[in-house]
Amino acid sequence: MKKFFRRNAPAYVFLSPWFVGFFLLALGPILASLYLSFTRYDMVGDPRWVGLDNYEYMFERDRRFWKALEVTFTYVALAVPARLAMALGVAMLLDKGLRTIGLYRAIFYLPSLLGSSIAIAILWRQLFSVDGVVNQVLAKFGIEGAAWISDPNTSLYTLVVLAMWQFGSPMLIFLAGLRGIPRDLYEAAEIDGTSKRRQFFRITLPLLAPVIFFNLVLQTIEAFKTFSSAFIISNGTGAPADSLLFYTVYLFNEAFKFFRMGYASALAWVLLLIIGFFTAMTFFTSKYWVHYENERD
Amino acid sequence: MKTNATDMTVRDKNAQIAHEIRLGQKKRARRARIYKHIFLIGMSIVMLYPLFWLLASSLKPENEIFSTLTLWPSEFNWNNYTEGWNALPKSFTVFYMNSAIVTVLSVIGNLLSCSFAAYAFARLQFNGKNLFFALMMMTLMIPYHVVLIPQYVLFLNLGWVDTYLPLVVPRFLASDAFFIFLMVQFFRQLPRELDEAAMIDGCSPYKIYWAIILPLSLPAMGTAAIFSLIWVWEDFLAPLIYLNDIKSYTVPLALRLFLDQEGQSIFGQMFAMSVLSLVPVIVFFIAFQKLIVRGIATSGMK
Incomplete structure (x- = not known):
């Protein structure tokens, strides 16, 4: 016992803040929200046990839940590939043949840092408003723009464009990955007269596959969590016509506008399971990207 | 003697051609680099434009914000900052x-x-x-x-x-x-x-x-x-x-x-x-x- 104590004491002392945080702010709340998801709870009285009612309502009767899933999945399916394609394309342009890439890299990375701020969400609302910049530019070319943000058919695309604008951080990861590919592979291919296209599909893509997959999973999780920009652009409600009803926005409103804490907890658990699925994918593929990390050093 | 001379000219010609190819490659590489820079500069402008627009609009008189694409304000309106504060x-x-x-x-x-x-x-x-x-x-x-x-x-x-x-x-x-x-x-x-x-x-x-x-x-x-x-x-x-x-x-x-x-x-x-x-x-x-x-x-x- 004494020996156990002497061996572990320093480490446990260093870990003590994390222990408290882990139990009080992570594990505890996750279990608590599982419990709450089986109750009706409005924060005034005590939680009342209702069994599976919340889940039953969610899956069978709640149309807004399905709408929120549809909006979120559509956004993920569009924004993630678009952002990654931008990131890879630009990373490849920057990787070869240019001596000074620092400034470009900085310019392309900046939006990633600013992107989740409220100021940018406010800016985006104005860029895509009826008399906004986008429509003015289109008018110059004789094209009549749409109402973008106030039109339910186009509103989601403005957020996809916002996501594309923030391709900086996956771009940096791609750049690191591209540096890990041995140059002589390309030189050999060049001597054999292999076309650039073929080089991309036969060398770059396969050797970059682990990094691409890592980025894909990471960005997918990130996209599921999108909140601030959707909240601001949709006036906090998911408007127009619920076309911006992101899952997180719906959850927030159920919890903090209507105080349906039990139901919101059930929504939270479904979100946890969805993201858990993608987390599991990261976990099972981690051996690839850990390998890549070592190689780079 | 004669064959030797043709040999020389052939070799010279080959060297000449090789030199030209190399020159061409260099030229092409340089041109590709210039195109790349042009593209990247254009892209930088597109990337930064929203931020510049935000900055410009914060300085413009109210009626100019949505009426013109020109970024440069007709007059610098610092009131937005003092009044907004x-x-x-x-x-x-x-x-x-x-x-x-x-x-x-x-x-x-x-x-x-x-x-x-x-x-x-x-x-x-x-x-x-x-x-x-x-x-x-x-x-x-x-x-x-x-x-x-x-x-x-x-x-x-x-x-x-x-x-x-x-x-x-x-x-x-x-x-x-x-x-x-x-x-x-x-x-x-x-x-x-x-x-x-x-x-x-x-x-x-x-x-x-x-x-x-x-x-x-x-x-x-x-x-x-x-x-x-x-x-x-x-x-x-x-x-x-x-x-x-x-x-x-x-x-x-x-x-x-x-x-x-x-x-x-x-x-x-x-x-x-x-x-x-x-x-x-x-x-x-x-x-x-x-x-x-x-x-x-x-x-x-x-």
């Missing part, structure tokens, strides 16, 4: 003070608690290490929305709602696992012999952390500080939930108030305050670049 029920001095308090405390909390945990994970041996490390990595993926409601109930019962405690205290409890992970990665690269030598000299683990690991990790600490500073500064969801009194609003919450009182007359001021809210991030981004370069130079990686 006081346009809301409380002045932005209050909001910036609030944001500064929350941000500074959060960054200190993140650096301390995360470096403690990272030191244990990276340099110490103890029972349950693998299990705890795996659990820590799992919290990395948990969306904030999942723990939000029970955390809110907890803080409400503690009487912490409408104070900064729900925003700051979690950061002293290493709640942001990303920074633990970042520091673990860095601590692991430091040579182990340092700890061992210090241990033999009778240094305790506490002293090793304070006197060896921490001073050697300043670049990593800097990176973590910059990232956490920017994220806390931009944080919207937690303040939205925990701060109800306008006196305690942070800058992002204050910006949102502009949206509630929409109407043409307020746009310029809203843009001016938006610009100001981005300034710290951009300034620290530039500083962060330098920090990274210096970190790489001093640590000798790459």
Whole structure:
């Protein structure tokens, strides 16, 4: 016992803040929200046990839940590939043949840092408003723009464009990955007269596959969590016509506008399971990207 | 003799052709590089245009904002800044003070608690290490929305709602696992012999952390500080939930108030305050670049 104590004491002392945080702010709340998801709870009285009612309502009767899933999945399916394609394309342009890439890299990375701020969400609302910049530019070319943000058919695309604008951080990861590919592979291919296209599909893509997959999973999780920009652009409600009803926005409103804490907890658990699925994918593929990390050093 | 001469001319010609090919390749490579630069410059303009538009609109007279594409204002209207600063029920001095308090405390909390945990994970041996490390990595993926409601109930019962405690205290409890992970990665690269030598000299683990690991990790600490500073500064969801009194609003919450009182007359001021809210991030981004370069130079990686 004494020996156990002497061996572990320093480490446990260093870990003590994390222990408290882990139990009080992570594990505890996750279990608590599982419990709450089986109750009706409005924060005034005590939680009342209702069994599976919340889940039953969610899956069978709640149309807004399905709408929120549809909006979120559509956004993920569009924004993630678009952002990654931008990131890879630009990373490849920057990787070869240019001596000074620092400034470009900085310019392309900046939006990633600013992107989740409220100021940018406010800016985006104005860029895509009826008399906004986008429509003015289109008018110059004789094209009549749409109402973008106030039109339910186009509103989601403005957020996809916002996501594309923030391709900086996956771009940096791609750049690191591209540096890990041995140059002589390309030189050999060049001597054999292999076309650039073929080089991309036969060398770059396969050797970059682990990094691409890592980025894909990471960005997918990130996209599921999108909140601030959707909240601001949709006036906090998911408007127009619920076309911006992101899952997180719906959850927030159920919890903090209507105080349906039990139901919101059930929504939270479904979100946890969805993201858990993608987390599991990261976990099972981690051996690839850990390998890549070592190689780079 | 004759054949020799033809040989010479053939060889000369070959050399000539090879030279021309090489020249052509160089020329083509140069031209490709120029096209690339043109493309990248064009793209930089597109990427930066929204930011410049925001800056320009914050300086334009109200009627010019949506009527012209020209970025240059016909006259510089600094009123948007002075009037915007006081346009809301409380002045932005209050909001910036609030944001500064929350941000500074959060960054200190993140650096301390995360470096403690990272030191244990990276340099110490103890029972349950693998299990705890795996659990820590799992919290990395948990969306904030999942723990939000029970955390809110907890803080409400503690009487912490409408104070900064729900925003700051979690950061002293290493709640942001990303920074633990970042520091673990860095601590692991430091040579182990340092700890061992210090241990033999009778240094305790506490002293090793304070006197060896921490001073050697300043670049990593800097990176973590910059990232956490920017994220806390931009944080919207937690303040939205925990701060109800306008006196305690942070800058992002204050910006949102502009949206509630929409109407043409307020746009310029809203843009001016938006610009100001981005300034710290951009300034620290530039500083962060330098920090990274210096970190790489001093640590000798790459």
